[in-house]
Amino acid sequence: MSSRQYIDSHVNLHAPQFDDDRDAVIARARAAGVRLMLNICDRVSNFDAVYALAKAHDDIWATVGTHPHEARENPDLTARDLLDLAEADKVVGIGECGLDFHYDYSPRDVQAQVFRAHISAARESGLPLVVHTREADDVMGEILEDEYAKGAYRMLLHCYTSGADLARRCAALGAWFSVSGIASFKAAESVRAVIRDMPADRIIVETDCPYLAPIPMRGRRNEPAFVPYVFDKLADIRGWSLDETIARNDDAFFALFDRIPRL
Template identity: 70%
Template sequence: MLIDSHVNLHAPQFDEDREAVIARARAAGIGLMVNICDKIPNFPKVRAVADAADIWCTVGAHPHEAKDHQDLTSAELARLAADPKVVGIGETGLDFHYDLSPRDVQAEVFRQHVAAARETDLPLVVHTREADEVMGAILEEEYSAGPFKLLMHCYTSGAELARRAAALGAWFSVSGIATFRTADDVRAVIADMPGNRIILETDCPYLAPVPHRGRRNEPAYLPAVLDKLAEIRGWSREEAEQRTEDAFFALFDRIPRP
């Protein structure tokens, strides 16, 4: 089974043809999708997409949105996560590239998400960009206070943060960036990730893989990511598909395995 662990199907880019996009995903062999929450006001739209039997969702606030979520508590996240179609906390984390929210606010909102992941035993979906040292320190400090499951989504950060996260038992998701011609550093990190903790994502509508680069991304393009992962790791296509499926269900264990 091919599984897209990170889609944004509630995004306005899909308003004109959302059902057609989902139909194309199914036709391409995508058996499950996880629709990712970017901010709490969008959660009803995120959850509505997950009414479909093969789509699940998360609840959380992207670091870009942290400035508008300074009052968000782990208790509120846990309350929303009681919905049986919610299978993860996030996307959350740190983004020091755009700095659309103050860094200290990003960190505090991120810690509330960590606490919710610990409380609910749901995986934490982590976004990190140009924040390797701070991210590593927060993850290690929080993990020492009590373990939680975490996914380093669309991982493009450095090898040292990957090593620190892997030591905490993190999973990693590979996106279309792995297919980009200039992404040799990303491919080098992917080659060294724990082989039993790698999953796939499109992050659609963003980051369409080669040969679809420049188009709006969609889950039907996930096979291109699978093929690149297999090439990087020296796996057959079948082995890559089985390994990523096994890793997905080990992480998102609220989802019943077909």
């Protein structure tokens, strides 16, 4: 059992990659010192599965939303659809949502329309928006700024690997940023350079499991028990001690996800 206590701000424990050993994965996370996990909804049609894990475990919480890859599944999704589901007592965020112009699994206009519905739900509920952005920096910046002008909302740029300019634009809107195992990849120096400039009080850590396992676990299925490696890398990048990194993460996480009681 680890003497240090960690938070994993972005897990996908409902994913089929965990169907054979989900309980063991959760047990390993706890043994590694992970005291809280946030299970992220990838599509509204999966919400029941996402939320069931939060209801079953005191240390797991949930979001509601539809990933841009899946936006085509429900192009007419409304803020009200999301708000109704967000009334459940362990839902603490809206998303994951956003734009992904790398794969374009959903048409770009549908991605934008569904994304704006999520922003409206975040604004109305006060819950933080969990944003996915890939190869869409200019359009992402324009949408976030346009929507912010209509009324403030809080946002987390999850697994941030986009450019320094979008990071500056989002920071100006008060955004939080999360760091994943990508920060440990040898070829990710440009990601590390952006992390060095992120607002020190608005950085949190995630695995995005089962994806993006950090070094030295790269190539394996990622799981929450590996999140200490991401904390280690963030500490290295920022020049913080590990204990300082954990404390800063706790402060930033609970400031953003303020529906979760801080223990």
